[in-house]
Amino acid sequence: MSDTNRPVRVRFAPSPTGYLHIGGARTALFNWLFARKHGGSFILRIEDTDQSRYVPEAEDDIMASLRWLGLNWDEGPDIGGKAGPYRQSERAELYREWADWLIEHGYAYRCNCSPERLEKVREEQRARGEKPGYDRFCRDRNLGPDIGEHVVRFKMPLEGETTVHDLIRGPITFSNAELQDLVLLKSDGLPTYHLANVVDDHFMEISHIMRADEWIATAPIHWQLYRAFGWEMPAIAHLPVILSPSGHGKLSKRDQAFQEGGTKVLVQVREFREAGYLPEAVVNFLTNVGWAFGDDREVFTPEEAMERFELEDINPAPSKLPYDKLEWLNGVYIREKLTTEELAERLEPFFVEAGCDIGREKLIEAVPLVRNRIKTLPDALDFLAFLCKDEITIEDPQNLIQPKMDAQRTIEALRAAYDTLAAMEGFDVEEQERLLRGLAGEMGLKAGQLLGTLREAVTAQKVSPPLFETMAVIGKETVLKRIVAAAELLEKTVEHEN
RNA sequence: GCCCCCAUCGUCUAGAGGACUAGGACGUGGCCCUUUCAAGGCCAAAACAGGGGUUCGAAUCCCCUUGGGGGCACCA
Numbered sequence: 001m002s003d004t005n006r007p008v009r010v011r012f013a014p015s016p017t018g019y020l021h022i023g024g025a026r027t028a029l030f031n032w033l034f035a036r037k038h039g040g041s042f043i044l045r046i047e048d049t050d051q052s053r054y055v056p057e058a059e060d061d062i063m064a065s066l067r068w069l070g071l072n073w074d075e076g077p078d079i080g081g082k083a084g085p086y087r088q089s090e091r092a093e094l095y096r097e098w099a100d101w102l103i104e105h106g107y108a109y110r111c112n113c114s115p116e117r118l119e120k121v122r123e124e125q126r127a128r129g130e131k132p133g134y135d136r137f138c139r140d141r142n143l144g145p146d147i148g149e150h151v152v153r154f155k156m157p158l159e160g161e162t163t164v165h166d167l168i169r170g171p172i173t174f175s176n177a178e179l180q181d182l183v184l185l186k187s188d189g190l191p192t193y194h195l196a197n198v199v200d201d202h203f204m205e206i207s208h209i210m211r212a213d214e215w216i217a218t219a220p221i222h223w224q225l226y227r228a229f230g231w232e233m234p235a236i237a238h239l240p241v242i243l244s245p246s247g248h249g250k251l252s253k254r255d256q257a258f259q260e261g262g263t264k265v266l267v268q269v270r271e272f273r274e275a276g277y278l279p280e281a282v283v284n285f286l287t288n289v290g291w292a293f294g295d296d297r298e299v300f301t302p303e304e305a306m307e308r309f310e311l312e313d314i315n316p317a318p319s320k321l322p323y324d325k326l327e328w329l330n331g332v333y334i335r336e337k338l339t340t341e342e343l344a345e346r347l348e349p350f351f352v353e354a355g356c357d358i359g360r361e362k363l364i365e366a367v368p369l370v371r372n373r374i375k376t377l378p379d380a381l382d383f384l385a386f387l388c389k390d391e392i393t394i395e396d397p398q399n400l401i402q403p404k405m406d407a408q409r410t411i412e413a414l415r416a417a418y419d420t421l422a423a424m425e426g427f428d429v430e431e432q433e434r435l436l437r438g439l440a441g442e443m444g445l446k447a448g449q450l451l452g453t454l455r456e457a458v459t460a461q462k463v464s465p466p467l468f469e470t471m472a473v474i475g476k477e478t479v480l481k482r483i484v485a486a487a488e489l490l491e492k493t494v495e496h497e498n
Numbered sequence: 499g500c501c502c503c504c505a506u507c508g509u510c511u512a513g514a515g516g517a518c519u520a521g522g523a524c525g526u527g528g529c530c531c532u533u534u535c536a537a538g539g540c541c542a543a544a545a546c547a548g549g550g551g552u553u554c555g556a557a558u559c560c561c562c563u564u565g566g567g568g569g570c571a572c573c574a
Contacts, residue, residue, distance in 0.1 A: 015574045050573055115572070122571090131500050131570065151572050169503070178501055178570085186572040193574050217502060217569040240504080241567070250567075285510095288523090292511050296522040315511075316503075318567055322510045325524045335537070372537040383535080437533095451533035463535045 006207045008040025012066075012073075013197070013211075015047045016058035019268040020065035022321065023212065023242040023251060026286045030239060030314070031210045032071045033287070037306040043204060044076030046087045047197070049190045065269035069279050070302070075204075083204040088196050095191035098199050098229070099152045099184050107228040108184055111138035112150040133180045152185035154194075154225065162220035167208075167237035167311045174220040182221060194218060198225045201234055209236040210311070213318065214250075237311045240290050240318045251321065265323070276350060276377030280337065281330040289322070290315050299332055331375045340367045350378045356388035365473050369465035386459035386474065392482065394460045397493045400486055402449040407494045413453050414487040416443060418480060427476040429468045436468075457486035 012028040014020065035042035044066070046059055063078065075081025085091060102108035113134075122132040139155060156179045163173045184195040191199070201209065216238050226233040242251045245265055255265045266272050272282050280301075287305050288298065291314050334343065344363040351357060358366075366387060370380045386392055394400065401410045420435050421427075440450040451467050458479055464470055471479045 013574095017574070047574065053573065111572095118571085126499080129499055133570070153572095166503095172502070174502070180570080183572050188572080190572095192572070197574090212568095213503070214568055215574090220502095238503085243567075245509095247566095289510065292522095294512075296512075298510095298523050317505060318503090319510065322524065325510060328524055331537090370536095373535065433533095440533095446533090448533050455534065461534090465535080467533060 006205065008035060008038040009043060009205050009207050010035045010040065010210060011043040011045050011201070011204065011206055013045040013047050014062050015050065015053070016062065017050070017053040017055055018058055018253070019061040019270055022267060022269060022272065022286070025065065025069060025269050026242065026289065027210065027212055027239055028066060028071050029069070029283060029286050030291070033302065033306055033309045034208065034210065034311065036302075037309050040207070041074040042071070043081065043083075043206070044073040044086060045200060045204070046077050047193065048087055048089045049193070049196055051188070051190070061270060068273055069269065069283055088191070088200065091196070091200070092190055094203070095185065095195055095199055096189065099191070099195060102154070102184070102228060103152065105228070106155070108152050108154050109139055109141070110143040110145065110147060110150045111153045112143065112147050113137055131178070134182075136181050139181060149187045151183045151187050153181045154184050154221070154228075156181050156221070156224060162223050164219040164223050164236065166216075166219070167235055168314045168316050169238065172216065172219065179221055179224070194221060194225065198222055198229070202226075202229070202231045206234045209234045210239055213238045213241040237314070239314065240316055242289070243318050243320045245320055245323070250318070276379070277326065277330050278333045278346065278377075281326065281333040284333075285326045285329050289319055299329065327375045334374060335371050340364055343367050343371065347377055347380055350381065354378070354381050356381065356385075358387055362387065362473075369469055369473060373465065383463070383465055386461060386464065386470075390478065392460040394456060394486060394489060397489050399462065400453055400456045400490055402452040405445075405449055405453070407490055410453050411487050411490050411494075413443060413445065413450055414457060414483055414490070417450065417454055418483045418487070421476070421483070422480055424476070427472055429472050432468045432471060454483070458482050
């Protein structure tokens with residue numbers, strides 16, 4: 001509707017009040033996709049005008065999380081740019097100037113009502129069943145700057161309607177009587193979101209605003225501000241919010257406690273990273289919430305998405321995050337999109353963190369064993385625990401005994417397997433398979449019985465990657481030692497029972 | 499309470515008046531493959547919130563109801 005010919009410049013403007021939320025990441029992603037599609041600029045702006053809620057580590061986390069996702073920005077607090085500074089706390093003077101301008105031109109006024117009076121007014125309004133809000137006591141008092149502590153409020157038109165054209169939803173109309181004379185400049189001299197946002201978007205030459213749904217109610221207020229300033233308002237689109245899996249309200253930090261099917265509900269981007277999701281999978285996943293690639297395709301790169309991405313196609317309905325789908329997608333990326341070396345590289349920090357620092361080379365050897373078996377990076381730890389230590393511990397000797405076998409028969413099987421493997425020249429996988437299957441036949445055992453026993457003996461795990469490949473990675477020497485140890489363990493148990 | 503937004507399988511979605519016997523994906527169930535676990539292959543169950551219009555014809559347009567969501571701060 002209000003599509004302009006201006007060069008595309010969009011921004012992601014988080015408030016550093018906490019770590020980057022996945023919903024914020026989605027907003028950033030859609031802005032980034034749009035900017036990149038149109039060869040425009042993606043700007044990072046930090047909206048830190050609320051010093052009471054300021055969290056010092058938040059800005060670093062926001063930037064680290066965006067970088068992790070691959071959402072690079074062209075202008076921002078760390079790299080500067082032609083419209084800087086990009087931290088609102090560093091632009092305070094600008095907001096004060098324009099607040100003064102509004103007062104001079106009759107679009108705003110000073111107000112020294114106390115918070116107590118405001119609260120009292122609201123209470124009375126609520127009691128009367130009216131919409132709570134400022135009663136405009138100071139609107140026509142023409143207070144000067146010498147009244148001590150005060151705020152600056154916007155003089156909202158009292159009549160008429162304001163229509164905002166949302167690129168996703170079409171026109172949204174509000175009655176001006178519903179709109180408040182809201183605060184533009186707080187008594188600490190810093191601007192509220194409304195003033196800072198409008199002033200910055202104007203001077204940073206933002207062409208399109210893409211922000212969360214929850215801002216819709218402020219859009220007409222911002223529209224009126226642009227009008228008062230005589231500035232052109234950027235085109236605007238409100239992205240649907242992400243809902244809590246609990247079924248109530250939007251996704252929030254509180255949901256981290258909410259367990260569904262035993263899975264932790266991830267909320268912050270860093271939690272997705274720590275849980276072992278790949279950034280490319282998270283980006284793919286997020287792109288498909290509120291927007292769809294089309295052609296029934298679920299797996300695609302951001303570049304492919306850019307070609308088709310249109311704001312008009314965004315689904316205005318709020319949605320939950322399909323976490324199950326992310327799990328599946330992550331598996332797809334793990335098994336199909338990364339080379340062996342890349343996957344080993346991604347896996348390494350998780351192994352080191354878990355105290356299983358087996359080195360890159362060993363990891364590269366092990367990757368083919370787990371590739372099709374893991375959904376998240378740390379899943380590999382469960383499969384490969386037998387690689388972490390020289391000595392493994394078989395929890396219960398009974399685990400060695402397969403269905404329809406007994407301890408004696410199992411000991412025999414282990415010894416025979418030992419002899420067979422020890423006699424091998426190398427430790428070739430196919431050769432192992434040929435020999436051991438042959439052995440099982442000779443002993444009148446099913447392959448599963450022999451292999452099951454060996455699996456437990458060699459990995460101390462009921463579940464492991466395929467046995468022959470597994471033994472090859474462990475190495476012949478260690479495998480033989482473990483088979484001996486398992487046989488001895490079982491013998492001890494038998495003696496003990498007698 | 500008031501204002502605003504939204505509504506297709508359990509979930510994420512395709513669908514922009516006839517091509518819909520409503521498609522895909524995840525998840526779920528079954529079968530196949532199989533040395534455990536996966537992966538893979540095949541199959542299945544599963545939705546247009548309800549009611550009124552408009553139209554020859556409605557998942558698609560309009561209205562109402564219901565349900566969900568957001569907002570109503572010197573927070574963003």
